[in-house]
Amino acid sequence: xDIINGFTSTLGSLAGGFGxxxxxxxxxxxxxxxFLGLVIxxxxxxxxxxxxxxxxxxxVFIANTGPSGATSAVIFLCGIYWGxxxxxxxxxxxxxxxxxxxxxxxxxxxxxxxxxxxxPALALTSSFFASFIGAFIATVLFTFFARALADVALAFGPAxxxxxxIMSFAxxxxxxxxxxxxxxxxxxxxxxxAAVGFDTLTGAPRLTFGHIEILSGIGFVPVxxxxxxxxxxxxxxxxxxxxxxxxxxxxxxxxxxxxxxxxLRKRIWTVVVTAVLGFWFGVLPxxxxxxxxxxxxxxxxxxxxxxxxxxxxxxxxIMAPQAAADASAVGSLVPMVALGVPGSPTSAxxxxxxxxWGLQPGPLLFIDHPDFVWGLTASIYxxxxxxxxxxxxxxxxxxxxxxxxxxxxxxxxxxxxIIGSYSLNNSMFDVFITITFGFIGYWLRKMKYPLAPLxxxxxxxxxxERELRKALIASGGSPLIxxxxxxxxxxxxxxxILLLLPIIRNLRERRKPTATDAAA
Amino acid sequence: MILIAAVAMFDSRASALPDLSGRFPGGxxxxxxxxxxxxxxxxxxxxVMYRWFVTVDTGEGVxxxxxAWTAPLKIAVPMIVAVAIIQWIGFxxxxxxxxxxxxxxxxRYRWFWVVLIAVLFPALIYFSFEKGFRVFLxxxxxxxxxxxx
Numbered sequence: 153x154d155i156i157n158g159f160t161s162t163l164g165s166l167a168g169g170f171g172x173x174x175x176x177x178x179x180x181x182x183x184x185x186x187f188l189g190l191v192i193x194x195x196x197x198x199x200x201x202x203x204x205x206x207x208x209x210x211x212v213f214i215a216n217t218g219p220s221g222a223t224s225a226v227i228f229l230c231g232i233y234w235g236x237x238x239x240x241x242x243x244x245x246x247x248x249x250x251x252x253x254x255x256x257x258x259x260x261x262x263x264x265x266x267x268x269x270x271x272p273a274l275a276l277t278s279s280f281f282a283s284f285i286g287a288f289i290a291t292v293l294f295t296f297f298a299r300a301l302a303d304v305a306l307a308f309g310p311a312x313x314x315x316x317x318i319m320s321f322a323x324x325x326x327x328x329x330x331x332x333x334x335x336x337x338x339x340x341x342x343x344x345x346a347a348v349g350f351d352t353l354t355g356a357p358r359l360t361f362g363h364i365e366i367l368s369g370i371g372f373v374p375v376x377x378x379x380x381x382x383x384x385x386x387x388x389x390x391x392x393x394x395x396x397x398x399x400x401x402x403x404x405x406x407x408x409x410x411x412x413x414x415x416l417r418k419r420i421w422t423v424v425v426t427a428v429l430g431f432w433f434g435v436l437p438x439x440x441x442x443x444x445x446x447x448x449x450x451x452x453x454x455x456x457x458x459x460x461x462x463x464x465x466x467x468x469x470i471m472a473p474q475a476a477a478d479a480s481a482v483g484s485l486v487p488m489v490a491l492g493v494p495g496s497p498t499s500a501x502x503x504x505x506x507x508x509w510g511l512q513p514g515p516l517l518f519i520d521h522p523d524f525v526w527g528l529t530a531s532i533y534x535x536x537x538x539x540x541x542x543x544x545x546x547x548x549x550x551x552x553x554x555x556x557x558x559x560x561x562x563x564x565x566x567x568x569x570i571i572g573s574y575s576l577n578n579s580m581f582d583v584f585i586t587i588t589f590g591f592i593g594y595w596l597r598k599m600k601y602p603l604a605p606l607x608x609x610x611x612x613x614x615x616x617e618r619e620l621r622k623a624l625i626a627s628g629g630s631p632l633i634x635x636x637x638x639x640x641x642x643x644x645x646x647x648x649i650l651l652l653l654p655i656i657r658n659l660r661e662r663r664k665p666t667a668t669d670a671a672a
Numbered sequence: 673m674i675l676i677a678a679v680a681m682f683d684s685r686a687s688a689l690p691d692l693s694g695r696f697p698g699g700x701x702x703x704x705x706x707x708x709x710x711x712x713x714x715x716x717x718x719x720v721m722y723r724w725f726v727t728v729d730t731g732e733g734v735x736x737x738x739x740a741w742t743a744p745l746k747i748a749v750p751m752i753v754a755v756a757i758i759q760w761i762g763f764x765x766x767x768x769x770x771x772x773x774x775x776x777x778x779x780r781y782r783w784f785w786v787v788l789i790a791v792l793f794p795a796l797i798y799f800s801f802e803k804g805f806r807v808f809l810x811x812x813x814x815x816x817x818x819x820x821x
Contacts, residue, residue, distance in 0.1 A: 167698055192805075333719035337673060340712030347709060351702035358706050359683055382751070386744040397803050433820025451816075560789065563771050566751055570763075571797070575807045580759060587755055594744065617705045621698050629699030 155282075158274070162296055169526030172220050173227060173534055181214065181228040182531055189235020193255075194243055196280075200236030201498045204229050208505055215509040221295070222509035223527035227535075229502050230528065234535040237441065237478050238543050245470075246272060247565050249381035249572070250373070253332065254441035254477040255612065257449045259380045259512025260604050261462065261469030266369055269465040277412040278467050279474045284540040284622040286427035286475030290482035291532045293431050299518065300453040300484045308436050309620035313522075313635045315643035316433075316447070317616040320608065323450040326650035330602040338602055343616070365581040367491050372610040375574040379603055385562055387597050415467045422452055422468055423475045431477030434483020441477040441484070443615065446608050448476025451640050454650075462480020463604065482532060488513055489525060517657040635653045680710035703790030750774075764794040764821045768773045 211225035220227075220529055240255035245262035262279065266272035293301070315548065325335045348359045349369030358368050394412040416423065425447040433444045452472030453462045462469050473625035481498070488499040506513050511521060556564075573586040596603060627633035681688070687701025695701070733739070754770045761769075772790035775781045781789070798821075801807040813820060 182744070331720070331723070333716045333723065337713050337716035339719060340709050340716060341673070341676070343709035344706055344713065347706040353697060354702050356702040358702055359680055359730070361683070385733065386747055389743040389747045390740055519677070543763065557779055559774045560771070562778075563774040564793065566754070566772065567767050567793070567797070570758075571801060571809065572806070574763075574809060575801075578808065580755075580810065583755055587751065590751075613709075620705075621700055624698035624700055627698075627767070629690065 159296070164527060165522060165526045166295055168523070169528070169530035170222055170534075172523060172527035173530035176220060177219050178224050178227050178527075178531070179534070181451075182222055182535055183538055185228045185231020186235040186542060188536055189232035189237075190239040190539065190542060191235075192232065193236035193239020193241075197270065200233050200240075201501055203232050203236055204498055204501045207232060208501065208508070211505055212508060220523070222506070222511055222521075223524050225505060225509055226502065226524070226528050227531040229505055230531055231538075232668050233481065233502070233537050234532070234539050235542075237287075237481050238280060238283055238539045241283070242276065243568075245275045245279065247289060247381065247561075248384040249569055250376050250567060254445045254481075254608055255669070256372075256376050256380075256442070257445045257473040257477075258470060259376070259451070259607075263380075263384075264463070265465035265467065265470065271465075273408045274412060274467070275409055275470060276466075278415060278470045280540055280543045281416050282423055282471035282474040283411055283478045284536055285423055286430060287478040287482055287536040288533070289424060289427040289475075290431040290434070290479035291529070291536070291592040294482055294486060295529055299490050300434075301486055303489075308639075309637070310439060310619040310626065311637060311640040312643065313436065314616065314619040314623055315634060315640045315647065317612050317619065317649040320446060320450045320612060320641050321605070322647040322650035323454050323636070324602075324605040324608060326653035330600070332654040334601050335605045338596075338606040339609045342381065342606045342611075343373065343613045346372075346610050346613025347617065352618065365579070368577075369614075369657045370585060370610075371576055371582060372607070373576055374582040375589045375610055376607055377569045378586040378589025379593035379596075379607065381565060382586060383593025383597060383603075385565060386594040416471065419468050419471055422455070423471050426451055426472040427475040427479040428478035431643075433476070434453030435486045441481040442611055444480025444483075445473040445477035446611060449473040450608075451476075454515050461600075478536070488543050489517060489528070490514070576655070673713055677713040677717065678711040681707055681714070684710070749771055758810050760813055762815065763809040764798060765812060767794040767797060 173182070189200065189203060190206070192200065205230070211229055214228055215222045215225040237254070240250065240264065241258050243249045244255040244258040245266045248259055248263040248267075250259060250499050258279065260466050262275050265275040265278075321339050321426040324339065325332050345361070346369070349367055351355070351358055357367055429451065430444040433447055434441070449469060449472060452468050454460060456462065458464070458468070460468055484499045485502075489501050503513055511517065511524065569581050569586055573582040574580065576582055593603065596606075623633050624631070627636075633640075634644055684703030687696065687703035690699045691806040693703060697800045710711065711742045750770065750773055754766050758766050768790040771793045772786050776783075777788045797809075801809060812819065815821065
């Protein structure tokens with residue numbers, strides 16, 4: 153009976169939230185926010201976090217003069233976040249340049265599907281549909297379980313998180329289509345790059361060799377822009393020749409949407425499961441859409457029947473990480489609202505907004521300002537719907553970018569990549585990093601080294617080390633902490649099994665009778 | 673890769689092993705993580721090298737054809753030059769020159785279009801990034817003397 157009462161009460165509150173969110177002024181703010189977010193997402197380097205931060209001062213004015221005060225302000229800020237989540241995929245899929253950190257993972261299959269398989273519209277619509285479904289599932293979970301989940305998330309300690317990261321790396325080695333030794337080498341390289349700069353615990357500089365520019369570390373965005381954006385330009389110059397112009401059909405009609413829906417139907421459970429897991433990962437404090445997207449990709453590959461197609465334009469490789477990324481982003485609002493602990497960098501900026509508007513995030517927010525919480529919840533549903541429709545209508549325009557002549561699009565990509573790298577820290581050093589990794593990326597492609605493990609390791613390297621050391625501090629230096637809890641132990645065992653897979657595969661292949669053996 | 677791993681291992685050798693004497697919280701010093709990441713590279717590199725030695729290579733060399741290195745070089749050289757001169761002439765002039773160079777020498781466009789592209793793109797970037805999003809991009813040496821770009 154309590155469950156039914158709780159359910160009815162939640163629905164009633166949500167209806168009240170929709171009443172606030174659909175007020176013309178709030179709806180207008182949400183639409184503007186989503187559009188700005190979309191533009192910010194498309195521009196490399198100008199991420200959702202910086203977009204939200206740049207526009208934070210405007211919300212003070214909105215909060216003071218808007219009809220719903222702080223609710224109007226948070227609706228606007230969150231609109232930017234949702235728009236950026238969708239927008240980031242566009243450059244990843246069409247240019248092989250990540251528009252946002254969480255769209256890095258789309259470089260693996262989004263770009264190959266758009267360019268090599270000649271289906272840019274399918275690649276884009278697949279990601280938009282997956283984003284929308286992922287976000288919708290996450291928002292339903294947010295609506296009904298926000299408070300309860302926030303409490304559980306606090307029990308997910310460093311040992312468990314470290315085990316999750318180890319399993320992500322093990323997946324890349326055990327289930328990758330490339331040589332496991334090369335994958336290990338790339339993971340090591342990524343972890344090493346992530347370790348450059350100040351050690352966050354002791355403050356000691358590492359691998360800086362006296363250069364102050366790298367004391368704050370090597371950012372993964374300049375590295376990925378170089379590896380994929382610049383590297384692709386150099387590789388295509390060789391493979392297709394200078395002056396090559398795409399002649400792909402990028403017209404989007406009802407047929408494309410129907411095709412996407414057909415593909416989605418085949419993968420609906422993968423999308424649903426990765427969305428739920430992505431949401432859960434977002435709830436864990438300190439992680440956001442980026443880590444969620446890599447987790448989604450790893451899981452989808454692990455359980456896919458078409459493992460060999462991953463990295464070559466597999467639609468699951470687009471849908472799963474995109475659903476997980478959007479779900480993680482929604483999930484990252486849970487600890488922010490319910491506990492006052494930001495779940496991701498972007499939610500940290502939004503939380504700063506809450507303080508500016510005179511609100512105290514935490515459990516009391518649900519009691520003291522229910523109109524704010526439910527207005528925000530309703531705006532998550534509406535924001536994703538608006539962005540989804542915007543994206544779908546803009547697909548023909550976006551896909552036509554691929555028809556722009558080589559002599560214009562190539563230097564433009566280089567220029568946008570430079571802006572993306574520079575604008576992160578206003579540093580030319582980041583631009584040099586991008587150029588350097590452009591050449592490294594080209595070389596690695598030539599030598600058939602997988603780039604995905606390298607990028608995953610750079611992105612997750614810092615968090616992996618942090619959780620490892622936090623766990624060891626908690627256990628007084630005993631590594632037994634990684635098998636002390638049933639969850640951590642299970643994850644670790646799974647990781648070991650995945651690592652052993654290539655060896656088992658190798659042994660099996662050796663035991664298979666050859667044609668000569670059979671003849672004998 | 674082996675060289676990178678060797679340099680990293682040498683640089684972080686001081687605290688490569690766990691130390692439970694209480695010097696570092698949790699027993700891990702700042703060098704532990706980079707040292708073992710580098711060791712991972714070195715170990716994997718040995719395996720890759722071994723496989724390279726024992727596998728019969730039937731394909732042709734990576735840069736066997738002339739186009740394999742001349743085509744990327746045609747893209748790489750202007751890119752390096754553009755990045756190198758940003759600090760002197762500023763981002764916007766570099767964008768104009770770089771876009772114009774490609775339009776003229778790769779696209780073989782007429783001068784009218786070259787000039788239009790060289791002006792239009794930096795202007796577009798200026799108004800969207802500098803004015804719209806307040807992202808300030810590198811300026812020329814003349815900026816300090818009052819020149820706007």
